[in-house]
Amino acid sequence: MARSKGRATAEVNAGSMADIAFLLLIFFLVTTTIASDKGLTLTLPPEPDDAEQIDVKIKDRNLFKVAINSADRLLVEGERLDDYTKIKEMLIEHVLNPNNSDDLAESPQDAIVSFKTDRGTSYEIYINVLDQLQGAYYQIYADRAGITADEYRSLDLKNPKEKALYEKGKGDIPMAISIAEPTNIGG
Amino acid sequence: MSKFKKKTSASQEIPTSALPDIIFMLLFFFMVTTVLRETEIKVEQKIPKATQLKKIERKSLVSYLYIGKPKQTEKFGGEAKIQANDVFIEPRDVLLWVSKEKDKLSEAERDKITIALKIDSEAKMGIVTDVQQKLRKANARKLMYNTLKLTNKDKSNSLL
Numbered sequence: 001m002a003r004s005k006g007r008a009t010a011e012v013n014a015g016s017m018a019d020i021a022f023l024l025l026i027f028f029l030v031t032t033t034i035a036s037d038k039g040l041t042l043t044l045p046p047e048p049d050d051a052e053q054i055d056v057k058i059k060d061r062n063l064f065k066v067a068i069n070s071a072d073r074l075l076v077e078g079e080r081l082d083d084y085t086k087i088k089e090m091l092i093e094h095v096l097n098p099n100n101s102d103d104l105a106e107s108p109q110d111a112i113v114s115f116k117t118d119r120g121t122s123y124e125i126y127i128n129v130l131d132q133l134q135g136a137y138y139q140i141y142a143d144r145a146g147i148t149a150d151e152y153r154s155l156d157l158k159n160p161k162e163k164a165l166y167e168k169g170k171g172d173i174p175m176a177i178s179i180a181e182p183t184n185i186g187g
Numbered sequence: 188m189s190k191f192k193k194k195t196s197a198s199q200e201i202p203t204s205a206l207p208d209i210i211f212m213l214l215f216f217f218m219v220t221t222v223l224r225e226t227e228i229k230v231e232q233k234i235p236k237a238t239q240l241k242k243i244e245r246k247s248l249v250s251y252l253y254i255g256k257p258k259q260t261e262k263f264g265g266e267a268k269i270q271a272n273d274v275f276i277e278p279r280d281v282l283l284w285v286s287k288e289k290d291k292l293s294e295a296e297r298d299k300i301t302i303a304l305k306i307d308s309e310a311k312m313g314i315v316t317d318v319q320q321k322l323r324k325a326n327a328r329k330l331m332y333n334t335l336k337l338t339n340k341d342k343s344n345s346l347l
Binding site for chain 1: 206207210213218220224237239240241242243244306307308309310312313315316322323324326329330331332334336
């Protein structure tokens with residue numbers, strides 16, 4: 001009893017452990033990057049040789065034409081547009097054509113977006129407009145599936161339940177965004 | 188009285204033994220959420236922002252291309268360049284690069300390759316479409332334009 005009283009507490013000095021851990025932490029902070037694998041997905045059309053064989057005539061009313069020149073000015077459906085955020089609503093109206101207008105798409109399946117840029121167009125405006133175009137389609141899909149566009153985009157296709165919802169939204173409406181070959185005027 | 192005195196004479200040190208645990212927790216958090224930098228990025232990367240983001244489904248199928256103005260402008264010039272792995276390549280080299288990247292994948296997955304494009308927002312579409320045409324030729328048609336999330340704060344800033 002008397003012995004145990006006199007004994008010092010048997011503690012290992014762990015003060016420097018924090019320093020070591022800090023060192024490791026800082027090493028990882030410096031050498032790693034936070035993965036940011038998010039972005040806009042797009043599938044390019046197949047090679048022109050294959051495409052030429054299927055020579056499909058597209059009616060002019062089905063086309064939704066977006067063009068950007070080298071000064072980043074927009075031309076949508078033949079008219080100048082200053083605010084690119086309006087494209088989304090224009091495209092939704094074009095695809096769904098709620099009032100059966102003569103100059104909008106015949107049916108959602110037929111609608112095609114033709115997106116043309118110039119070699120001098122900046123990448124930023126390209127992404128901004130592509131974002132609007134895709135946003136319009138996701139909005140249409142999400143409305144059909146009865147969820148928000150954000151939820152629709154994050155659906156997990158491996159989960160059968162979510163896959164069904166995805167199919168319900170997408171149905172037979174393809175996201176037909178065609179990236180046309182660029183022009184080289186004023187580039 | 189002496190009994191009480193003994194109690195107050197306990198060691199006045201603050202226990203710091205939990206500190207390493209906290210730091211380790213932070214360390215593990217960073218180890219899990221981040222990836223090691225595989226390549227040194229030699230081009231400027233001011234990634235544009237967008238709202239309609241999608242996640243890459245299978246990361247093993249992704250190869251990265253970086254496009255932007257070189258950081259060392261005195262050495263490589265001020266024109267936007269393409270960086271693949273650790274070197275600058277020309278648009279005509281993209282075909283070869285894609286076939287090399289495809290070789291890394293297993294036979295069945297070769298056509299599912301996704302090219303993630305990390306492009307500086309100041310780059311011009313000329314170089315981007317050159318690359319796209321080559322990717323089409325190389326039959327690597329799945330693209331991902333890496334972008335950041337556009338927040339409401341950015342929106343209000345851009346309107347001002």
